[in-house]
Amino acid sequence: MKRLEILLPFVGVAVLLAVWSLTVWARVVDPVLLPSPIATFKAMWVGMTSGKLGVDFIKTVERTIYSTVIAAVIAIPLGILLGSSEKVYRSVEFLIDFFRSTPASAMFPLFLVLFGVGDRTKISVAAFGAALVILFNVAYGVMNARKTRILAAKVMGASRIRVLWDVMLLESLPQTFVGLRNGVSLALVIVVVAEMFIGSTDGLGQRVFEAQQLFDMPDMYAAIFAAGALGYGLNLLFLTIERRFVHWSGK
Amino acid sequence: MAGAQPVAKIESAGKVHDSSQRTAPHVTIRGLTKRFSDATIYDNFDFDIPRGKLTSVFGPNGCGKSTLINMIAGLFPVDAGEILFDGQPLNRIKFGYVFQNYREAMFPWLRAFDNIAYPLKVMGVPKAVRNARVEKIVANLNVKIDLGLYPYQMSGGQQQLVSIMRALVVDPEILFLDEPFSALDYEMTLFMREQMQRIFVETATTTALVSHDLEEAVYLSDRILLLSRHPARAVEFVHYDAPRPRTDKTLSEADFISTKAHCLEIFQREVRKG
Numbered sequence: 001m002k003r004l005e006i007l008l009p010f011v012g013v014a015v016l017l018a019v020w021s022l023t024v025w026a027r028v029v030d031p032v033l034l035p036s037p038i039a040t041f042k043a044m045w046v047g048m049t050s051g052k053l054g055v056d057f058i059k060t061v062e063r064t065i066y067s068t069v070i071a072a073v074i075a076i077p078l079g080i081l082l083g084s085s086e087k088v089y090r091s092v093e094f095l096i097d098f099f100r101s102t103p104a105s106a107m108f109p110l111f112l113v114l115f116g117v118g119d120r121t122k123i124s125v126a127a128f129g130a131a132l133v134i135l136f137n138v139a140y141g142v143m144n145a146r147k148t149r150i151l152a153a154k155v156m157g158a159s160r161i162r163v164l165w166d167v168m169l170l171e172s173l174p175q176t177f178v179g180l181r182n183g184v185s186l187a188l189v190i191v192v193v194a195e196m197f198i199g200s201t202d203g204l205g206q207r208v209f210e211a212q213q214l215f216d217m218p219d220m221y222a223a224i225f226a227a228g229a230l231g232y233g234l235n236l237l238f239l240t241i242e243r244r245f246v247h248w249s250g251k
Numbered sequence: 252m253a254g255a256q257p258v259a260k261i262e263s264a265g266k267v268h269d270s271s272q273r274t275a276p277h278v279t280i281r282g283l284t285k286r287f288s289d290a291t292i293y294d295n296f297d298f299d300i301p302r303g304k305l306t307s308v309f310g311p312n313g314c315g316k317s318t319l320i321n322m323i324a325g326l327f328p329v330d331a332g333e334i335l336f337d338g339q340p341l342n343r344i345k346f347g348y349v350f351q352n353y354r355e356a357m358f359p360w361l362r363a364f365d366n367i368a369y370p371l372k373v374m375g376v377p378k379a380v381r382n383a384r385v386e387k388i389v390a391n392l393n394v395k396i397d398l399g400l401y402p403y404q405m406s407g408g409q410q411q412l413v414s415i416m417r418a419l420v421v422d423p424e425i426l427f428l429d430e431p432f433s434a435l436d437y438e439m440t441l442f443m444r445e446q447m448q449r450i451f452v453e454t455a456t457t458t459a460l461v462s463h464d465l466e467e468a469v470y471l472s473d474r475i476l477l478l479s480r481h482p483a484r485a486v487e488f489v490h491y492d493a494p495r496p497r498t499d500k501t502l503s504e505a506d507f508i509s510t511k512a513h514c515l516e517i518f519q520r521e522v523r524k525g
Contacts, residue, residue, distance in 0.1 A: 146355045147355075148350055148352050148355035148356050149355055149356065149358065151326060151350075152348075152350060152356045152357075153373075154326075155324060155325070155326060155348045156348075156369065156370040156373050156417075157370070157373050157374065158373045162373065166358075166369075167358070170358070170360045173360075246360075247360075247401070248359035248360055248401060248403055251359060251403035
């Protein structure tokens, strides 16, 4: 019985595939709108290995990674700086919360004017959205560093800089990773939306949109699943890095 | 522990540590005043902590037991008054401090060994020397814990033992402990009392211990400082000179029972005054 429990996560997948197959087989939905799972996964396989889908997938990965890296490079040091003084953070808190609450998609026209139609706009809007999420989490991570731990370092004679470096920075790491995971998810959302609408010639968003325009449903579903797999994979990647480097998280 | 070099310099030049001073009080507290917004905790408080003794601080809730050692150890600022260690200010001496909340006082990202070595790293001691000093203290205290573990992989008692070693690794002139065993279960507390006693016998470091457990305070101490409600006065400075190592048998000896009863009587009198 215990051994079978590791199969539990697959139950939902199996049920979904069964319901899907049954729906197609019973012709509940127009077969043009809903291809069979086999047709979809075949389209995905062909697309990823020899078709355009693979190229688009790589493009979207690149844009998402670029924007997340840019966001992290800007937001992590800034978050540490802001978080190390509660007064400074409080003074910019409203701005951060305001822009964090602004839908990044509303910024597209502005960024289009600034950066033109191209990768720079997509990457910079995604980086903008992700940076605010990361910034907010890092700053909170630093501010919520355990007072006792900081006191412990001070009592051992550690200077302010050393306390910041040896204690606050490490204390903020679990929260930083929360920010990075949320940031990369948001970046992916923004990149995919940008690829759909701002004059794109490649990327998963463009693939989904184009397949829909051509009424190539297996291709469209394949691209959607590819985007889902990418989002899941990125989250898993960051979780794995976190478990490896922030082993004390939650303990 | 900051300023280890200046201390060494003074030692050779001014002979602050010459042996004739060995019976003089280690810490002198004069005119200590501390107010919180709602109460005066200390008002012109004078006290001497004797050298090489284990002194416990005991008193009613909220009288400022922890505040006292936190001010002596420089964790809280004082409003007025002077605290000197062999005539020197805190930043000229090496001291160790053990927090009640070991879980939050340890660094979970460092292995136990590196946690113990951390204060030496702050002092700028080279890595090889740091390692040697940690090895030495582990051997001296006969500690049998896997120091390759992270704190969160250890029991509460082991973590607190690690944090005591972290406080001792700098060879402190004075060791402060703020209710070090009160977050541990009873079995672990009994074990840690024995460890503490062994450490004290081994190192004879001047030790100031805040306790909320009278039995523990008397059992471990040479001196018990009984405080009144705030503004705190030293109601009595009780001596308890039973030989060490003290054992379970000590707890049923007449001397122990009468000392504890005496402290309890004073304590209850002070509590009723509030």
